[in-house]
Every structure is written in structure tokens, then in C-alpha cells.
Amino acid sequence: MLTPQNLVAPQSKANALSVYRELLRNTLPVLSTNMIGLVVGLLELKIAGTLGSNTLAAIATAFVWVSMVQSFSLAAYCIGSTRATAIRKGTAALSSVLLSALVGGVAIGMSFSVLIVILCRPLLLTAGLQGSTLEEGVQFLILTAASFPPLFVLGGVQGFLRGVGLPNPASFIVNGSLVLGLALAVIFAHPALLGLGYQGLAAATVVSCWIGALVALIYLRWDRAVALHLSWNIWNRFDRSIFADILRISYPAALVWIIVAVTALCSQHLLAAFGLSYLGGFGLVMRLETVVGVVASAFSAGLIYAATELVRANRTAEIVSIKRSQQQLLSMIIMPFVIVCLAFPTWWPRLFTDDLDLVQAAARNGQYFVGGLLFMGLTQVASSGLIALGYPLRMVGVIVTKNLVLTLPLMYGVEYLRLQPLPDALFVAQVLGAPLAWLLAEYLLRTTIALYQESTGRKD
Incomplete structure (x- = not known):
């Protein structure tokens, strides 16, 4: 376990290596789960x-909203459930935590389902889809919306199991659901098999999520350590204060993903003016950000764990050193990826399509976009330290500044002034805010550490 005793000691190379090993030990399990989800999505x-x-x-454009809900359920809601479980571990309230996470998760999932069904058409119209492409995107979202309630059940169960110290079953259940979804997608959608097209892709997601949620509930009921004992009067065990505690931790991360989705929607609207190939190409380019985001989120989770230990040990000044270690490890992964994308700009789009116009549009956008990927990852890691210090809204402030204060005004300014060459000027505007956001996150982390020390009267 990563403890305050084996955290960073800069003067000792042995201790520095120990820190790297401990950080990786707490990062790699999360990274493996995230990478499986990423590979399945690709x-x-x-x-x-x-x-x-x-x-x-159609699917690349519509999937921005599916990805937002998946991130909220399997990441943000899971983190909230983990914390609510961990602080009540060993108490009689544990069963109430589980039931509150499950009932509350279903309620949130159903709410998202209704919202997506109502708003999918205006959202995709705003993004620039038209005709048959619009109808395919709308139907895909409507069908996929049925997967949202079980997704939040999976997020709640995963968080509960991690909170009671059983991360392996949690990862097995979620990973199994993801892999099942991929297998069903091949069977349902591939033209050589059932050939259901985009409807088959949506059906595969729905069926795999419901099966995963059912397996999770059966496991909880079967395992004596975490047996699920539901009374007929279910609301007697639903605790609103516990559910509020889960949301208090998870909603800042949810706000981040909503801001990201809104930014993507506005970018889609601007790029749609250049044709369907540029709109679809942007959907492919967004997968590059997903790759970096998935990897960075695992290193962020490792930093949150280590920083929490340091806060408890009254050694908050060392959070910066741990953060730097995580960023160095992350850079070793991201930089080769960036170099490959720059050296072979048309190779990665060809993994998804043979349409030459779509490949060229994605490559043209991607050659600029990859320039901001490292800064995006570094920003995500630095911002996670704010969560451990108890200032999650400052993390939201970083994303608001990057996306709503810098990126979107720059893009709309370029479009209004018709700066040439278009659309290349738009692509540059997409990433100009990334290094500035990284600098802001670093500054906020250091000032927040000082603020925490001052407010608690603790000096390292």
C-alpha cells in the first residue's frame, strides 16, 4: 500500500524508485480497465x-453524448460511490450505501435516458447532421439510451466493491460487460453476420449493459461478505444523505464531461459548414483525446490516492512532487503516441474507414490536434490534486477556462473573422487553450496547497 512513509524523498534515488513503483501499482489496475473500455470503443x-x-x-457525432453518460456513470459516479463506501466501511450503514448507490443510480440513468430521447434530434441538428445521416444518429441515440440505467448500476456496484477492498471483482464485471458488448456488436452489426447496422451497434450496447448489471447484482447476492439483502420496503434503506454524499463527489466530474460535450457540439456545428467529411473527421479526432483522457484518468486516480495519504499525514507540500512523478510517467506514454500520429497522419484514420475524403479531413485536423494532447493530459493530472485537497470546483474552473473562455471564443472568432486558411485556422484555435489551461492548473494546485495549509493551520 502507498503510505506516507514510502512517499517521495527527493534526495534518495532508492526512495524515488519506490515512489514510481507504488504509483504504478495504484495506477495500472485503473489503467487496464480504462484501456479495455477504450479498445472496445475504438x-x-x-x-x-x-x-x-x-x-x-452519424455514430461518431452521436457518440459524444453516449461517451458523456458512460464517463459519468463508470468514472464520476463510481468515484462517489467508492468514497461513500470507504468512509462507512465496517459500519451498519454499509447496506444503505449500496442500496442508495443502486436506487440513486437507476434514477439518474433514467433521467439521462429521457433527456437524450427528447434532445437527441436538436442536438444532432445543431451538430450539423442532415437527411439519412441525421436519422441514423437520432435512432442510434434513442436505442442506446436504454443502456443508461444499467450503466449507473454498474458504476455504483464498481464503486461499492472498490470501497470495501474488492477491486478485482469490480474490474472483472465491468470489463466482462465491455468485452461482451464488443462481441455482440460484431454479431449484430457486421454485414457478414446479422447485418443490423447501427441498430445492431446500439442493441449490443444495451444488451451487454443489462447483462453486466444483472451479473453484478447476482455477485453481490452470492458473495457473503457483501450480500445484497433487500427488504420489500426498499425506501427504508435508501438514505438521502448517503446519496447526496455520492453526488457531492461525482457532480464536479460530471460537470467537466458536460462542458466537454458542449464544446464538442459547438465544434461540430462550426466544422459541419465544410462538409460531412470534416464532421465525421472531427468525430475520429475526438477519439485521440479519448485515448489520452483514458490514460491520464488512471494516473489521476493514482495521484488522488497518494495525495489523500499525504493530506492525512500533514505533508501536503509533497503533493507537487508526486504530481510531477505521475506527469513524467504519463509523458512517457503520450509522447510516442503523439510522434506516431504526426509521422503517419493518415494511418490512424484508415483504421476506421477507407473513405478518402474522411481520412484526409481527419488527418488534416489531427496534425494540429495532437499538438495539444500532452498538455491536456498534464492538465488532467494536475487538476486531480485539487480533488484530494477538497477543492473539486477549482478543477471545474480549469475546464471552464480552457473550453468556454479560451477554445470556443477563439474558434468562433476565427469563424467570424474568416481567418485563412480555413478550416486550418479553426484546428489551431482548437488547441491553443491547452497549454494555457495546463499553466493555470499548475498555478491553482500550488496556491490551493498554500490555502489548505493556511485554512487548517497545518504547515509541512
Whole structure:
């Protein structure tokens, strides 16, 4: 376990290596789960590419909103459930934590389902989809919305199991659901098999999520240590204060993903003016950000754990050193990825489609976009330290500054002034805010450490 005793000691190389090992030990399990989810998502996009460029553009555009809900449920809601469980571990309130996470998760999932069904058409119209491509995107979102309640059940169960010290079953259940979804997507959607097209992709997501949620509940009931004992009067065990505690931790991360989705929607609206190929190409380019975000979130989780230990040990000044270690490890992963994307700009889009116009549009956007990927990852890690210090809204402030204060005004300014060459000027505006956001996150982390020390009267 990563403890205050084996955290950073800069003067000792042995201790420095120990820190790296401990950070990796707490980072790699989360990274493995995230990477499986990422690979599954990319392969499903590859399947969409076999259905034609229009279907690929529809699903790549619509999936921004599915990705937002998946991130909220399997990441933000899971983190909230983990914390609510961990602080009540060994108490009689543990069963109430589980039931509150499950009932509350279903309620949130149903709310998102209703919202997506109502808003999917205006959202995709705003993004620039038209005609048959619009209809495919709308139907895909409507069908996929049925997967949102079980997704939040999976997030709640995963958080509960991690909170009671059983991370392996949690990862097994979620990973199994993701892999099942991929297998069903191949069977349902691939033209050589059932050939249900985009409807098959949506059905695969729904069926796999419901099966995963059912397996999770059966496991809880079967395992004596965490047996699920539900009374007929279910609301007697639902605790609103516990549910509020879960939301208090998870909603800042949810706000971040909503801001990211809104930013993507505005970017789609601007790029749609250049044709369907640029709109679909942007959907592919967003997968590059997903790759970096998935990797960075695992290193962020490791930092949150280590920083929490340091806060408890009254050694908050050392959070900066731990943060730097995580950023160095992350950079070793991101930089080779960036170099490959720059050296072979058309190679990665060809993984998803053979449509030449779509490949060229994605490569043209990607050659600028990859320049901001490292800064995006570094910003995410630095911002996670704010969560451990108890200032999650400052993390939201970093994303608001990057996306709503810098990126979108720059893009709309370029479009209004018609700066040439277009659309390259838009692509540059997309990433100009990334290094500035990183500098802001670093500054906020250091000032927040000082503020925490001052407010608690603790000096390292």
C-alpha cells in the first residue's frame, strides 16, 4: 500500500524508485480497465466504418453524448460511490450505501435516458447532421439510451466493491460487460453476420449493459461478505444523505464531461459548414483525446490516492512532487503516441474507414490536434490534486477556462473573422487553450496547497 512513509524523498534515488513503483501499482489496475473500455470503443467505431462513411459520421457525432453518460456513470459516479463506501466501511450503514448507490443510480440513468430521447434530434441538428445521416444518429441515440440505467448500476456496484477492498471483482464485471458488448456488436452489426447496422451497434450496447448489471447484482447476492439483502420496503434503506454524499463527489466530474460535450457540439456545428467529411473527421479526432483522457484518468486516480495519504499525514507540500512523478510517467506514454500520429497522419484514420475524403479531413485536423494532447493530459493530472485537497470546483474552473473562455471564443472568432486558411485556422484555435489551461492548473494546485495549509493551520 502507498503510505506516507514510502512517499517521495527527493534526495534518495532508492526512495524515488519506490515512489514510481507504488504509483504504478495504484495506477495500472485503473489503467487496464480504462484501456479495455477504450479498445472496445475504438473497435466498435471500426465496425461502424464497415457500414459506410455516412453511418460512421452519424455514430461518431452521436457518440459524444453516449461517451458523456458512460464517463459519468463508470468514472464520476463510481468515484462517489467508492468514497461513500470507504468512509462507512465496517459500519451498519454499509447496506444503505449500496442500496442508495443502486436506487440513486437507476434514477439518474433514467433521467439521462429521457433527456437524450427528447434532445437527441436538436442536438444532432445543431451538430450539423442532415437527411439519412441525421436519422441514423437520432435512432442510434434513442436505442442506446436504454443502456443508461444499467450503466449507473454498474458504476455504483464498481464503486461499492472498490470501497470495501474488492477491486478485482469490480474490474472483472465491468470489463466482462465491455468485452461482451464488443462481441455482440460484431454479431449484430457486421454485414457478414446479422447485418443490423447501427441498430445492431446500439442493441449490443444495451444488451451487454443489462447483462453486466444483472451479473453484478447476482455477485453481490452470492458473495457473503457483501450480500445484497433487500427488504420489500426498499425506501427504508435508501438514505438521502448517503446519496447526496455520492453526488457531492461525482457532480464536479460530471460537470467537466458536460462542458466537454458542449464544446464538442459547438465544434461540430462550426466544422459541419465544410462538409460531412470534416464532421465525421472531427468525430475520429475526438477519439485521440479519448485515448489520452483514458490514460491520464488512471494516473489521476493514482495521484488522488497518494495525495489523500499525504493530506492525512500533514505533508501536503509533497503533493507537487508526486504530481510531477505521475506527469513524467504519463509523458512517457503520450509522447510516442503523439510522434506516431504526426509521422503517419493518415494511418490512424484508415483504421476506421477507407473513405478518402474522411481520412484526409481527419488527418488534416489531427496534425494540429495532437499538438495539444500532452498538455491536456498534464492538465488532467494536475487538476486531480485539487480533488484530494477538497477543492473539486477549482478543477471545474480549469475546464471552464480552457473550453468556454479560451477554445470556443477563439474558434468562433476565427469563424467570424474568416481567418485563412480555413478550416486550418479553426484546428489551431482548437488547441491553443491547452497549454494555457495546463499553466493555470499548475498555478491553482500550488496556491490551493498554500490555502489548505493556511485554512487548517497545518504547515509541512
